[in-house]
Structures are given as structure tokens and as C-alpha cells.
Amino acid sequence: MGYLVTPSFGFVVGDGKKVRFWKDKWCGTIPLCKAFPSLYALASYKEAWVNEVWTAEGERGGSWNPCFNRPFNDWELEEVEKLFCCLEGKKIRVDEEDRVRWMDSKDGVFLVKSLYRTMQPVSLVSFPSKMIWNSCVQPKLSFFA
Structure with a gap:
């Protein structure tokens, strides 16, 4: 039964301490490792938590800083741009905990x-x-x- 339920769960990021950046569904309907497999292959830390990839700047601001094993080739830059477009608008909320979301309903409630x-x-x-x-x-x- 778990194989039916597990694909329908995702996460809403709060402080980012319990959601894996590459492997959990939190930015879209599939994990980033499947949405961007070529970038995932280059990721330095494949088990990174969301809060480890976020760099806070000021009280409410910040930026995404995933680490990669090497500089990008020209033909990989389009994929990097798509990743950052996906991350746009997403940020860490230190005052909230991460929570589970049921993806098969509009309001996220199971x-x-x-x-x-x-x-x-x-x-x-x-x-x-x-x-x-x-x-x-x-x-x-x-x-x-």
C-alpha cells in the first residue's frame, strides 16, 4: 500500500531542516534529481538538506547556492537556468517547520x-x-x- 501513497506526498518547506534538496518533492511535482538529472550528477552533496543550500541574506532575503563538482560547460547553462527558475520564489522560513503535503488534493490535506x-x-x-x-x-x- 505504501507504493500507492508515497508518490502522492510532497513537502512544504519551512526551515528546510527535514527536506532533502535533491531527493524530496518540494519544488514541483517531482524531485529535483529527476527533473534535472544532469545537474544532480554534478552535485557535490547529493544528500543536502534544503537549509544547507540556502544562504540567508538579511532578515527576509537569501539565495540558493547548490554546490557542484566542476564549473559548467556552455551547453549545461540552460539547465542551470531552468533549475534557478524553478527555485525562484522559494525560500526558507526560519520560524516555520517543514510539513508534509498531500499532492493529490488542492489544499494539500490528505x-x-x-x-x-x-x-x-x-x-x-x-x-x-x-x-x-x-x-x-x-x-x-x-x-x-
């Missing part, structure tokens, strides 16, 4: 209904989920259905 939707195979015949998840149905009946 609902059994959204898990059920991810497990439901795509088919032409639709399962009557609207009747099961109807608020007029008693919770016990809805659960067992």
Missing part, C-alpha cells in the same frame, strides 16, 4: 477520497463514488461501501 481516486483504475464505466462519498450517507455505510 483525504481517503483522494487516495481512493488515485487507486481507481481509469475505465469507461465509472464507479458510483458520488453516491458513496455523499455527505447524506451515514459514515458507517460509506466506509464499508
Whole structure:
């Protein structure tokens, strides 16, 4: 069951102490190591936490400083630019903790209904989920259905 649930979790970065920069989903819907595999291959510290890649500047500002094994070639600069575009607007919030986000709902809150939707195979015949998840149905009946 974990293989169904794990892909649907991501992170909202607060202080960046519990989210891995390259390997966790926090900047988009896939980890940065999969979104930018050529840059990940050049990363000096593949297990870096988000807060280790962020350099605070002043009270509210800062910048991203991932470390790489070597300088970039000309043909790699476009990929670097894409990475920094992805990171644009993201920053560390020292006064907040990192938190888990359920990626399959708009508000990030886990609902059994959204898990059920991810497990439901795509088919032409639709399962009557609207009747099961109807608020007029008693919770016990809805659960067992």
C-alpha cells in the first residue's frame, strides 16, 4: 500500500531542516534529481538538506547556492537556468517547520477520497463514488461501501 501513497506526498518547506534538496518533492511535482538529472550528477552533496543550500541574506532575503563538482560547460547553462527558475520564489522560513503535503488534493490535506481516486483504475464505466462519498450517507455505510 505504501507504493500507492508515497508518490502522492510532497513537502512544504519551512526551515528546510527535514527536506532533502535533491531527493524530496518540494519544488514541483517531482524531485529535483529527476527533473534535472544532469545537474544532480554534478552535485557535490547529493544528500543536502534544503537549509544547507540556502544562504540567508538579511532578515527576509537569501539565495540558493547548490554546490557542484566542476564549473559548467556552455551547453549545461540552460539547465542551470531552468533549475534557478524553478527555485525562484522559494525560500526558507526560519520560524516555520517543514510539513508534509498531500499532492493529490488542492489544499494539500490528505483525504481517503483522494487516495481512493488515485487507486481507481481509469475505465469507461465509472464507479458510483458520488453516491458513496455523499455527505447524506451515514459514515458507517460509506466506509464499508
